[in-house]
Amino acid sequence: xxxxxxxxILDANRRVSAAxxxxxxxxxxxxxxxxxxxxxxxxxxxxxxxxxxAGELAIGVIEGDIQTSLDADRIEAAGAAFAHQINTRGxxxxxxxxxxxxxxxxxxxxxxxxxxxxxxxxxxxxxxxxGEDEKLVLFSVTEGDDxxxxxxxxxxxxxxxxxxxxxxxxxxxxxxxxIHAHARDVHPDMRIFDISCKTGEGLDAFYxxxxxxxxxxxxxxx
Amino acid sequence: xxxxxxxxILDANRRVSAAxxxxxxxxxxxxxxxxxxxxxxxxxxxxxxxxxxAGELAIGVIEGDIQTSLDADRIEAAGAAFAHQINTRGxxxxxxxxxxxxxxxxxxxxxxxxxxxxxxxxxxxxxxxxGEDEKLVLFSVTEGDDxxxxxxxxxxxxxxxxxxxxxxxxxxxxxxxxIHAHARDVHPDMRIFDISCKTGEGLDAFYxxxxxxxxxxxxxxx
Numbered sequence: 001x002x003x004x005x006x007x008x009i010l011d012a013n014r015r016v017s018a019a020x021x022x023x024x025x026x027x028x029x030x031x032x033x034x035x036x037x038x039x040x041x042x043x044x045x046x047x048x049x050x051x052x053x054a055g056e057l058a059i060g061v062i063e064g065d066i067q068t069s070l071d072a073d074r075i076e077a078a079g080a081a082f083a084h085q086i087n088t089r090g091x092x093x094x095x096x097x098x099x100x101x102x103x104x105x106x107x108x109x110x111x112x113x114x115x116x117x118x119x120x121x122x123x124x125x126x127x128x129x130x131g132e133d134e135k136l137v138l139f140s141v142t143e144g145d146d147x148x149x150x151x152x153x154x155x156x157x158x159x160x161x162x163x164x165x166x167x168x169x170x171x172x173x174x175x176x177x178x179i180h181a182h183a184r185d186v187h188p189d190m191r192i193f194d195i196s197c198k199t200g201e202g203l204d205a206f207y208x209x210x211x212x213x214x215x216x217x218x219x220x221x222x
Numbered sequence: 223x224x225x226x227x228x229x230x231i232l233d234a235n236r237r238v239s240a241a242x243x244x245x246x247x248x249x250x251x252x253x254x255x256x257x258x259x260x261x262x263x264x265x266x267x268x269x270x271x272x273x274x275x276a277g278e279l280a281i282g283v284i285e286g287d288i289q290t291s292l293d294a295d296r297i298e299a300a301g302a303a304f305a306h307q308i309n310t311r312g313x314x315x316x317x318x319x320x321x322x323x324x325x326x327x328x329x330x331x332x333x334x335x336x337x338x339x340x341x342x343x344x345x346x347x348x349x350x351x352x353g354e355d356e357k358l359v360l361f362s363v364t365e366g367d368d369x370x371x372x373x374x375x376x377x378x379x380x381x382x383x384x385x386x387x388x389x390x391x392x393x394x395x396x397x398x399x400x401i402h403a404h405a406r407d408v409h410p411d412m413r414i415f416d417i418s419c420k421t422g423e424g425l426d427a428f429y430x431x432x433x434x435x436x437x438x439x440x441x442x443x444x
Contacts, residue, residue: 037259038344039365068372092345121345122260123314142364143261
């Protein structure tokens with residue numbers, strides 16, 4: 001009975017999210033669902049992307065938080081082309097239904113790239129599509145080597161992993177090779193970027209990937 | 223309809239958890255529900271407690287993980303008086319129902335202190351009692367100052383906050399005073415311990431609190 005209900009919720013979300021995706025596709029808009037534990041650095045990464053690619057890509061962000069609009073304030077200050085805060089009122093993830101009314105308000109042609117910054121949670125968001133082209137998991141080296149093994153679904157559903165805070169590696173016991181290996185154990189062709197939002201290391205490679213992914217999506221516009 | 227169902231689940235959990243708590247109370251056994259984001263250092267903290275208090279307190283641990291028994295293996299190796307791994311099969315938290323059959327197997331008189339190490343998640347575990355005397359939130363300084371504001375329920379329901387990895391503060395922008403202030407904004411009489419499981423700083427104060435809490439609970443035994 002409980003299982004059936006969970007299944008119904010997931011199926012209903014899949015339908016709504018597929019409708020969201022059709023709308024994004026009609027406009028050739030690339031949508032990325034950015035997920036991580038609390039404090040891994042999602043908002044800081046987006047601030048960097050927005051300012052580094054200013055004048056080149058018009059980036060919008062839908063922020064998901066249980067409470068507060070701290071993140072949308074930061075994103076707006078960074079110069080985003082669109083920023084909207086969803087407060088989930090306790091819910092532990094963003095789903096397609098939460099996104100749909102926001103999409104109604106947006107000028108989809110005014111954007112090149114839309115990020116959905118999910119609630120900080122390495123578990124629940126992995127189960128809910130929002131209509132994205134790709135899921136990205138951001139992982140902080142401070143969380144330890146073993147997390148891809150312990151939270152496998154998140155790493156299975158994400159095509160891209162960003163390993164953040166590598167500037168802290170000299171002060172930690174964490175091993176970057178092990179993080180990569182454990183992630184590839186659950187997702188063999190995972191695309192991985194090692195980055196530091198503090199020193200800027202590795203960000204150019206990620207910006208290059210974003211440029212190419214936006215260009216690929218625009219080329220599919222019908 | 224959805225809200226009603228969630229309420230039913232929470233009410234049912236409260237009943238089962240109250241029954242668990244009655245059993246713990248009959249034996250004067252202190253039970254602490256340890257919660258945090260993934261990688262904040264829950265298992266490492268428990269390893270330290272078990273070895274530092276060996277010969278003085280018999281400590282048991284019920285480990286909650288979505289997958290793997292890595293944590294219970296570590297807890298057993300540290301010399302715990304009892305270690306049991308619950309794999310939640312995807313669920314994002316531990317609840318009273320998951321604990322109850324484990325309690326059936328345990329010799330409650332053989333323990334002085336039982337930790338329930340929850341799934342790494344700063345959201346969902348806050349909603350589910352397991353039958354504990356106290357909820358503890360472990361927070362890593364690497365997660366940033368603003369988390370108590372963004373995940374308020376976790377900090378509201380937890381009587382104790384352990385702020386971990388303070389050895390990393392010189393390498394971070396995080397501000398310890400702000401973390402304390404934000405936590406006390408949502409929970410004014412929060413008991414706070416600043417610790418480093420790496421250097422050992424602050425752990426003695428926490429061990430002292432554990433000793434006193436165990437003694438207080440034993441004194442209530444009927």
